[in-house]
Amino acid sequence: MYYISEYKSKAACDQANQNKQGIQYKWAVPYDTITGSAECLVALDAPECRESPWTRSNHLGNGRDGIANTYIWTLPYFPSEKTKRCVLRMRYNISTDDYDPYHTDASQNYDKIHNLNVRGKRGNIVQVYPAVEYDFAPNTLTLEENDLIHIQWTGSNTHNNGQPSGDGQAGDDGEGTTGTDRNNIAEVLELNTNFPLPFESTTMWKDTIVVWSYHGKKMSAEDLALNLASSGYYECRQDCSENPAKKKSLDNLLNNAPASYGGILLQFKKGTYHYICTRNNNFTNRSQKAKIVVK
Known part of the structure; x- marks a missing residue:
């Protein structure tokens, strides 16, 4: 619950329950009080605690x-519209020091945010077992025009699938330097094509709104396309220090690109957009492709 100072008595607190927003108030003693006095609190829904959905053993996937x-996850709404802490607890072997803390602006709490990530690991299907080969997750994302997409992924430069290899075979077949993960996003015309479109022919980035980015710089459509195609190696076309004219050329296989992408929050216009990872979309049975459908 959250204390709201506007209502100073039990009668005023109870009267506030007649609001049209459906917000429930309760006159009670908060758990973290020092005085032990009752206050008018915003009653939140009980936290959801449920068993994890089924997956194969030792496999975080399908x-x-x-x-x-x-x-x-629907973020709680506080009528004060002041910044509050919202906690999501996931029982997994990740410590609190592994990720930087962030807060959300209360004015943005009505937005629907869809996560777009990369799953899988380096190698062919036998080598990565019981995991999967690289894939975008989700590889078909359907959303409304006002929804937001948070694009982010993580990777490693020290992948080791040597002996003993566990459940699968040893080895890490793939493009680029052995032991490394690399991902990027480049638009293609259709999912049955394998060559990215030149920027002038793309529709994915034009009129797309950048709500937030890991580097905080203003971005044009060309900056956005270059940033995601380079996995964050370039941050802009020319109006920043991390541009092609000032940095060493990007390796064709992304070997000198970052293994992880810091993240960007985008709002797309209506349409269907197809894209691939230019490095991992290779070999007969590997197809790292996906599409976004904005209604």
Whole structure:
């Protein structure tokens, strides 16, 4: 619960429950009080605590329906519109020091944010077992025009799948330097094509709104396309220090690009957009492709 100072008595607090927003108030003693006095509190829904959905043993991936398991989280709303802490607890072997803390602006809490990540690891299907080969997650993302997409991924430069290799075979077949993960996003015309479109022919980046980015710089459509195609190696076309004219050329296989992408929050216009990873979309059975459908 959250204390709201506007209502100083139990009668005023109870009267506030007649509001049209459906907000529930309760006159009670908060758990973290020092005085032990009752206050008018905003009653929140009980936290959801549930068993994780089914997956194969030792595998964080597809559920029973063949789609990667996900969780849809609706952030709580506070009528004061002041910044508050919202906690999502996931029981997994990640410590609190592994990720920087962030806060959300209360004015943005009505937005729907869809995560777009990369799953899988380096190698062929036998080598990566019981995991999967590289894939975008989700590889088909359908959303409304006002929704936001948070694009982010993580990777490593020290992948080791030598002996003993565990459940799968040893080895890490793939493009680029052995032991490394690399991903990027480049638009293609259709999912049955394998060559990225030149920027002038793309539709994915034009009129796309950048709500937030890891580097905080203003971005044009060309900056956005270059940034995601280079996995963050370049941050802009020319109006910043991290541009092609000032940095060493990007390796064709992304070997000198970052293994992880810091993240960007985008709002796309209506349309269907197809894209690939230019490095991992290779070999007969590997197809790191995906599409975004904005209604």
